[in-house]
Amino acid sequence: MDAVKKSPPRALLSIYGLLLLLLIMSSPITNANTIIADRFTDKLSITSSLELAADANRSILITDIDTPDSIVSFAPIAKTGSNLGFTSTPYWIRFTLHQNEKTPPLLLEFANPRIDNIELYLPQSDGSYHMSEAGESKPFVEREYQFRNFMFELPNHPGESRTYYLRMDSEGSIQVSLYLWSYDAFIQYLDNSNLLLGAYYGIMILLMMVAAAFYLKLRDPLFLTYSLYLLTYIIFQLSLNGLSYQYLWPELSEYSGRLTAASVGFVGIGGYLFAGGFLRIWQRHSVQLITIVAFLISLDSLGIVMSLFGDYALGVKLSTLAGLSLPPVILFAAISSWRSGYRPARYFLMAWIIFLFGIFIAGLLYFGLVPQTFLTLYSIQIGSIIEVILLGYALIDRAILRQAQKVKIGELKGESLEQKNLELEQLVQARTHELEENNIRLKKLSLQDSMTGLLTHNATIDLLEQQLHIAVRYIQPLSVIMLDIDDFKKVNDRFGHLAGDGVIINIAKILKACMREADYCGRYGGEEFILILPATDIWEAAVVAERIRQRVTELKLIDINNQPLSASFGVSEFNQESSEVDLILQADKALYRAKQKGKNCVVTDYKSSIEALTI
Structure with missing residues (x-):
């Protein structure tokens, strides 16, 4: 009896062993990468379980792969990465799917609508494969499911493990993202995503139409540029989501990829033009930044031409390169404008940072660093909506300020x-x-120069201060012209000071003849003169300066043996937004540049004008 109590019966041990063996035999035999689907499967990302093989020679067939002695080497996607970038090499994908009992019918989604050609090889019960084709190079109506991404119906094989193969080939960038769906879950997803995308594009189109209406009302070109930018961005987003091929050009299968690539270039040009006008890049920034922006616009334009009419792969790369440069360049321009005191730039900067943050979250989601939630899944759409709303507010605020100034006058x-x-x-x-x-x-006061009859130096400075107050009070333009007689010292040295005084007196007469009744002219010192032109912008002042320059070159004086004379001119304009700028100093700098350019010319102050002008 004691022996019986110390050890279990052999019969009981045999029963335990038999049950364990049956349990092992009844369990499905799967490898580590096998994807398992059961009756609870609704949506399943299978990207991490994929294996990839490159077909560099474009010679691999399904018969070369599905054989026991196949020499085609597949690597886990963890090693190759799911983002294959721009490549002309076709790739094969392999995955094994095990369907448990009562697994519902499944759909396979290739969640990248910009692949040119896809061939899915579906394993059949007899061991053969049935090929199903899709891709952007094929008419949209030929798709198995009328959906923006590529959808395939998988065969049912409950209790079995089968290996699937997929071949993809594209001239654009290739990102691999595959999902398994049950029919019910996919229908629910389709309803929700269509609702969200419809709301998103509805808001964007509404903002575009509002911007166009403001342009028609105010005739402000910046509203038109903003509306066109929104149009290009909407088409760009539609192309990224596969909706442009579904709704805009479903019959243009041969050009769908080219049009998608061209949309990248168009949104880049639209973004640069709108940001350039809003941030006043052309007026207030350095020549280097203007050159960079102009180069990127040219790169986008070349990418568009190549995408539509030339080497499609090269066009995609050019447009993408220019597009990737858009965020940092515009961010730098916005920060520079904001730091220079341009108030509307703060709204632009805030909007751009929010948009870039949305792109950043999308990048984290793409690399699996954040969970897939509503906010992370639609971070770009949410960021872009907030961006365009803030930009629209900034434009309206800018228009209100301009209208308020017009009320005053x-x-x-x-x-x-x-x-x-x-x-x-x-x-x-x-x-x-x-x-x-x-x-x-x-x-x-005795304020006239005794030789020329013009204002003295001090009187000129005092009068300029008065005109500055008037310009500020009535929001009117005010320009200053400084001129210096070229090589005047040589005239004095060769013909004497009396002859030099005669030159100064005759040029003073020219100045008086070219002045309006409301203008003022003074002798700033020696052979330098200054003209103050109220209610005159820099371009009108430049015309006056050019008229005087021509009169000086036509001057003939016997005292200097009719030697040719000339003068150099610098022109500046009062800036309402930077009232602290010294007008005379800016005109003097422009005069100095005129001397450097070879004398006998007119140069405007580049900081006060739209761009430097040399006549």
Whole structure:
């Protein structure tokens, strides 16, 4: 009895062993990469379980792979990576799927709508393979399922493990992302995604139409540029999601890939043009930044031409390169404009940072570093919506500020003619009163240069300060011209100081003849003169300077044996947004550049004008 208690019966041990053997035999034999589906499978990402093989010679057939002695080497996708980039090499994908009992019918989704050719080899019960084709190079109506991504119906093989093969070939960038769906789960996903994408594109189209309406109302070109940028971005997003091929050009299978590549270039050009106008890159930034932006626009343009009419693969790469440069270049320009004191740039900077953050989250999701949630899955769409709303607000705020300035000078649209005339009359009276006061001050003081009859140096400086106050008060332009007689020292050395004084007196007469009644002219020092031109922008002042320059070159004086004379001119304009800038200093710098250019020319101040002008 004691022996029986110390050890279990042999019969019981035999039963345990038999049950364990049956359990092992009944379990499915699968390898480590086998994908297992059961009746609870709704959506399953299988990308991490894939194996890839490159077909560098384009010679591998399904019969070369599905044989026991196949020499084709597959590598786990963990080693190759799911982002294969731009490659002309076809790739084969292999995965093994085991379907448990009661597994529902399954769909396979290739979640990249920009692949040119896809061949899926479906294993049959007799060991053969049935090929199903798809790809962007084929008409959309020929797809097995009318969906933006490529969908395939998988055969049912409950209790079996079967190996699937997929061949993909594309001239564009290849990213591998495969999902298994049950029919019910896919229908629910389709309804939700269509609702969200419809809302997203609806908001974007509405903002585009609002921007176009503002352009028609205000005639501000920046609203038109913004509307066109939104249009290019919408088409770009539609192409990325596969919706452009589904709805815009479903019959153009031969050109679908080319049009998608061209959309990258168009959105790049639209982004650069809108950002350039909004941030005033062409007016306020360095020549280096302007050159970089112009180069990238040219690169986008070349990419568009190559994508549509030339080497498609090269065009895609050129447009993508320019597109990848867009975020950092525009971010740098926005920070520079904001730091320089341009107030609207802060809205642009905020919008751009939010958009880039959305792209960053999408990148983290792509590499599996964040979980797939609503916010991470649609981070780019959410970021872009917030971006365009902020940019639209910034444009409207800018338009309101401009309209407020027009109200002050009686130019607001919608005012009655009587109100405009009344305000204009008040402005004229106030201006006339201030001019009369200035004339009284001039009469009380001896402010004329004894030789030329022009204002003295100090009188010129004092009068310029008064005109600056008037320009600020009435939001009017004000320009300054500085001129210097070229090689005047040589005239004095050769013909004497009396002859030199004669040259100065005759040039002063030219200045007086070319002045308007409201203009002022002074002798700044020696052979230098300065003209103050109220209510005159830099371009009008440059024309006046050119007229004077021509008159000087036509001057003939017997005292200097009719030797040719010339003068160099520097022109600057008062900037309402940077009132602290010294107008004379800027004009003097422009004059210095005129001397460097070879003298006898007119140069404008590049910081006060749209761009430097040399006449």
